[in-house]
Amino acid sequence: MTEQLTIAAPWRLVRTRRRSRDQKPFDLFPLFRLAVLLLVSSIVLLPLLATAIGGFKGLGELRTNPLGLPHPWQWRNYLDILESARYWRVLGNSLFIACFTVAITVALAAMAAFAFAHLKFFGSRFLFTYMTLGLMFPIATAILPLFIRVRDLGLLDTPWGVILPQSAFYLAMAVLLLRNGFRQLPSELLDAALVDGCGYVRYFLYVTLPLSRPILSTVAIIAFVNSWNNYIVPLIMLNSEQLYPWPLGMMAYEGEYMTSWQLVLAFITLTILPAIVMFLLAQKHIVAGLTAGAVKG
């Protein structure tokens, strides 16, 4: 309310000067809008298209025909990668790491968030602030000690050496989002449940979780996308190519076929494809999840 009032004031001063301009017809605006949008979207899409199409060319053709369509289309570049175990392995590794990261992040964060949302005990505020400290700094700040720690735990070069640190870093975001979400459930529910003798644990399992699906899926999406795209943690923690998730696999492929851009391009295209397909299939949830997560956090 107060904001409305403060905003209302300034243009009163200029009302008389500007009124006439408003009468102008806006016929051209939609066209102008469309032109701008088309221009920006072509800038956004061209690099991706050039990459995908470049994967269909031969190396020589990349040089002689950098801008046109391939002639002939070299399907082999793509087929060879699709037929290789390597491609499927990096995707499988990424999926494995992402799924466990999501499971651990969501499970542990939901429990902690429940405690922060509903349990009043000495120190709860302090512990909540403690956990949200994780939002203040990136994982890179502690990457070397983290490496030493993972090594000392014997987890180096195992998927767990990636999953556990990742999940730990995503917890701050997840706890914050989930606590805010859980708090929005009507509190009468909890009171009623406790009077009925339904314990906290059962309340958590049978009331809180089912009623909080939207925010849980938001957290899951954020954790999944972050894990899927993570580079620095697996880069430091994994050594064997057998375990590489796709960003590392892609870089290793690039290192090996550096002088054959067309193969590297095909490999890039195929490895980013799952993300694009997932995005197109679940765009509403993904966009809402990633932005809502940011806003509510």
Add this chain to the structure above:
Amino acid sequence: MTVTTIQESKGAAGGVWVAALIFLPPALLLFTVFVILPIGEAAWYGFYNWDGYNRPQNFVGLKNYISLFNNSSFRTALLNNLIIIAVSLAIQLPLALAMALLLARRAFGSVAFRLIFFLPYILADVAAGLIFRFIFDGDYGPLSGATQALGFGPVYMLASPTWAMVALLVVIVWKYFGFHMMLFIAGLQGIDRNLYEAAEIDGAGAFQRFRFVTIPQLSPMIKLSVFFSVIGALQFFDVVVPLTGGGPFNATNTMVSFLYLFGITRMRVGFGSAVGVVLFVICVTFAFGYRRLLMRDD
């Protein structure tokens, strides 16, 4: 009757502690072991010259920090982080806002364009870096191909320190403006329509409505967007490695890529930890300061 309530509340109070002991420890443990302790250890290791084997023994005091700030590559990296922040605020943010204004309302193609602009954001930074390494490749890249088709020579953007930095900034804007646009769209859609109508009745022109309704109403989102830009810029790393590898002449490093190249690949745990500590201090100072000063009401 009274007896039972007392027992109940007693039971409930005891229940709170039991429940807290069930719900909290797993998250606290994981978080402490993999987030908080490593930060503390970074502070500790930063005082040692240590190759990571055995235990740190060679205490060197502040030497790591001194040689860090005497290192011109680190100063460049720090400066680059500032440049990235500046470009995020001066170019990316206005672009995102402009696109949001064009796409916030239901109109022809709005949904499709939003998706297109958001698409780069969901791709991994490494992939974006590699894609643009190809785009800017002087021998095989389409950009160079275009300049040659126009009769100019090939361009080797990534071979020049200045232009390689420009390339890096292009990738950042390309990759992230869509995310900020979505923040602004969410904000715009939350603005009360009546405000605009009131403004129109009062005779405000399009620009004035923007200046005096949109901007103030959007300010929480703008603050948020600035916050993400800065924090994102400070931890920027993934694009650097595939695109430029920090080169030429370490001109395109960020603090994190500096940490990787000078700390991790050379296994200078002490020195690298010191870089991490500096980054930590910058991030936390910014986050606290920003929240205190600008985001108090949110």
Add this chain to the structure above:
Amino acid sequence: MKFRTFALASMGVALGATAAFADTTIRWLHLSNDDAGTVELYNKIIHDFEAENKGVKIQLQDLENEAFKAKLPTMLQSEKDRPNIFYSWGGGVMRAQAKAGFLEDITAAAAPLANTISPTALEAFQVDGKTYGVPQNTGEVVFFYNKKLFAQAGVKAEDIKTWDDFLAAVKKIKAAGITPIIVGGGEKWPMHFYWSYLVMRVGGAHALDDAKAGKDGGFKNATFVEAGKRLHELAALEPFQAGYLSTSHPQAEGMFGDGKGAIELMGQWLLTAQGPNAADGKGQPIDNIGIFSFPTLPGGKGEATDTLGGINGWLVGKGAPKETAEFLKFFSQEKYQREAAAKGVYIPVVKGTESAIENPVLKQIGADLAKTKYHQNFFDQDLGPSVGRVVNDISVAVAAGKMSPEDGAAAVQQAWDEQ
């Protein structure tokens, strides 16, 4: 307490017992070097060894050069991942690894190798009298040139004796519209060969050791500054291919293979790498490739016969199974190393195998190495991991005029002091 000890002991017995029955696996990490010949030979040796030693399996894994250098430090940290055998250039990097306790002492097992391998080569893998590895090959960094392009520009390689001859040749090639020199500046180390050779030619055989000992201002002394000045003098002629600062090493080799430039200062591996990295996958035919030594500098203490290059081989990771040393001895047998020589994949260090080399250019390199009185290990390996990287950094920066020769030399000294 007692029970626990007992439990642990019996567990250990149980584990030991299973291990005795299970296969021993030796994990061998090598450097991918593009040519199929080397890997073929390795696989053949593995096959033979496994046939003779039932229950021992050898797992061959490879990493690309840059990835290898970036990844090895972290791999060594983990006991589980530490390769049992890994490629090494010896030098300060190896000494740092030995000091950190990452390497297995194989002095006793390796002793018989003294009969077949020259002492210089063996010493390259010893630290304080202990043997940690076995040398495999030797080589030389030398100017490779494209004979056709030289003829086209009217330049004769035999005439390039001094630095001024070299600069004149570069100018002449450039004037003929040909890119004089190809260098993989994006990876930096190819450029450090120039700085290294210049240091050797200016300062002679003791320059590097003196600097390490801190004599005359260490790395800040006139020799290292002079090397930087000469390097910049060369770079000022703009002899390198366009965009050389972002060219990777494999790309550079490919360009040489494509005939896109006349000269490349590179190790002997260029011979096997230029083909596969060329656009046509074949590269230059061997009879179109020639070599000439790095020119001498007027007033310099170094001789034309002093060589830069490696003695490369295999280090044994701490905790490797005892069969590892046996395998390395098996590997170093003359018959296999002769085969390597005959295939031209590398110049073996086993005595008497050099006669099997057929590749004319490799033969010439072998002759250079036989003549040399001072063979210097690659600077970036010799100086250890952190100083070596700085040498690479400053070589590119000084060449391109981004850093003065004085500042470059000072940066190396600073890194040396800080390590």
